[in-house]
Amino acid sequence: MNFDELLSHYKAKACIVSVEFFPDGTYGNIRVVAGNKAHCDDMASLNHPFEPGCPYEACFPKNPNFEEHCYCCVHEGKPLHAYVDLYMMGLWLNMFLLPLDSDQENIGYCIYCYDVTPKADSSAMADLSADTAADVLKACIKLRGSGDIKHAFQDVVEDIRQICGSDHCCILLTDDEKCTCSIFAESLRRGSSLYPMARYIEGFYTITETWPGTLAGSTCIILKDERDMDKLREQNPVWSASLDYAGVKSVVLFPLRHGGKLLGYMWALNFNIDDVIKIKETLELTTFFIASEIASYKLLNKLEVMSTIDSLTGIKNRNVMNNYVDQIVEGQVPMPKAVLFADLNGLKRVNDEQGHVAGDKMLRKAASILQSIFHDGEVFRAGGDEFMVLVSEIDESEAQRRIDQVHYLSKITDDVRFSIGLSYGEMDIRAAMRHADECMYADKNAYYMANPELKYR
Template sequence: MDFDNLLSHYKAKACVVSVEFFPDGTYGNIRVVAGNKAHCDDMAGLNHPFEPGCPYEACFPKNPNFEDHCYRCVHDGKPLHAYVDLYMMDLWLNMFLLPLDSDQENVGYCLYCYEVAPKADSSAMADISADIAADVLKACIKLRGSDDVKKAFQEVAEDICDICGSGHCCILLTDEEKRSCTVFSDALREGADAVPMDHYLEGFYEITETWSEMLDGSTCIIVKDEHDMENLRKRNPVWGASLDEANISSLVLFPLRHGKDLLGYMWVLNFDVSNVLKIKEMLELTTFFLASEIANYLLLNRLEILSTIDSLTGVRNRNEMNNRVDCIVEGKEPVPQAVLFADLNGLKRVNDEQGHAAGDKMLRAAASILQSVFQDGVVYRAGGDEFMILVNEISEDEVQDRVARVHFLSGKTENVRFSIGVCYGKKDIRKAMRLADERMYAFKNGYYEAHPELKYR
């Protein structure tokens, strides 16, 4: 076939790719045997003058998923389309593969037509089959139509299991700063030989760290047969061993990216390998929306934390304290058995003599002591140097033991000293707060009578 003549009719970037394949279902060399003017100009612009017959990685980034697409196109004789996020280059790739006739027994040819752009094209993204579109739309509706985000993601993961014929679908979030990972949703099909991901979490972050290198610019990792699994074992023995231990024979793994941020990963295990291309296309688009929803969820969580947590000490802030009291007054929450007010003695003196940085350090130390002693309660920063603690279920004797523990621990520090007032067993939260506050000030007055040199200093 006259490939140059064929390509001369294409205005878009186009080339002809040859694929060497073998009877055992594997493939060998993949080469770019011809290119049209747009393709050659593109290569020249990248300072890689095109040479007919060169290995494909001389023109394009090496990518096992691209290799698999070319092989499937020439072997199955079917056209293929993919719209891919080239996140390593901040580009989107719209690619079309058309099978061509071949007069060679073990070499096939396909026409590769492609276009790259710096931003996603919604029309290209939506150019998918009706059944895939229906599956993705169903997931989007569930995510956007539910007030319970975690429950919606769990349902989507279960749907993905069914669509992929998979035994296990998991969404795992990773935290590079904490070097940890958490299970966001975990779906196991009934009867599947699978173990919940929580079973493997300890030390698993070290395995997730290797996945970026495994992806190497690809949008996903696909293992569909023993040949692929053996390649994975060679490249990543530790991960391969964990997959063997879990009896995994096939997997598709996608990174969850939002902009340039890696949020985590989603995978399906032991899926229907006869449907691998449809599954890849469906998950490619689904993970795009999942990552966006997860990013929104995490942002809202951070904003909620910022609105409820005192940024200096890490305990709940006054706004959250007032909301809690209102809920108790309205009967939406039970009245706590113990209400305590703890005032930090000598903060003004530290601020005046040592500076506010020293005062901030003193406040953080005080909050840390209160949180360590009242782990079963909630500590609030009620004001500048004042904290309130609410404990729902505790005996009166235990409260006194805890107060003694606070004084003991603060005595081990350089300058943290508390005045503490307690009210126990009152059914009216506002009266309990007033009594605890009055008793705290009585304690404080006694403290300054004993230490007049520290008063207001």
């Protein structure tokens, strides 16, 4: 066959790939035996002049998944398409493989046509088989249409496990700053010999740290048989040992990336190895949308925390306090037995004389003391140097005893001193707040009368 003549009709970058395969189902050398002008120009622009018959890694990054695609194309005689995120290069690869006739017994050929762009192309993503498109669309609808995003992810992971015909499917989030990982969603086939991920999660982050090196720029890791597992044992003995211990025979693992940041991973264990290409095609696109939804979920959680938690002290802020009071007024939550107002004495003096860093430290210590003593209540930073504490179930004598504990712990510090007012047993929350506020100011006046030298004008 005249490959050069065949390729001359292709305007896009195209080349002929040869694959050596053996009776036992393995493959050997994969080479680029011919290339059209667009391919040769592309190689020249990268300072790698094309040489016909060269190993494929002389033209393209070495990638086990690319090798598997080429092998499947020539061995099974099926055209293949993939749209791949080359995250290491910040590019997207749109690739097509078309099988060709071969006059050699153990050598197969295919046309490899490809295009690389810096941004994702939605039309390329949509160019899927009907079954794959339906599976991906189903996942997207569940993620977008549910008010309970965690429940939706659980449904999607269950669907993906069934699509893969696997024993176990999991989305694992990683936190590189805290060096931890957490289970976001998980599905385990009933009757499977595998255990839930919770059995292994403690210390598992050290294993996830080995995955980027194993991926080595690939979009995924696919281990479909014992031969692949043997390669992994040489390349990544730590991970392979954990898989052997868990009884895992096959793995497909995808990183979840969004905006250039690694969010975590999704995998399927003991999957149907007869559907490798379909599984890869489905997960390649599904993980793109899953990563996007997880990024949005984490952003919303962060915004929610920012809107409810006082950033300086780490306790609930005034906005949450006001909402909680409104819920009490409307009868949505019960009226607390004890309502306390606590005010720091001397914060302005500390800010003026020692600086705001010292004042911030004083506020954090004060919040920590209140939280530790009223661990069964709601502690809010009402604003400035004021705090409010609500405790639903507590005796009046116990409430007073805890106030004494607050004063005791405060005296152990160099700077924290509280004035505290308590209202107990009041049935109207706003009346209780006024009473507690009045008692707090009375306590503050008593404090400065006993310590006139500390009163700040």
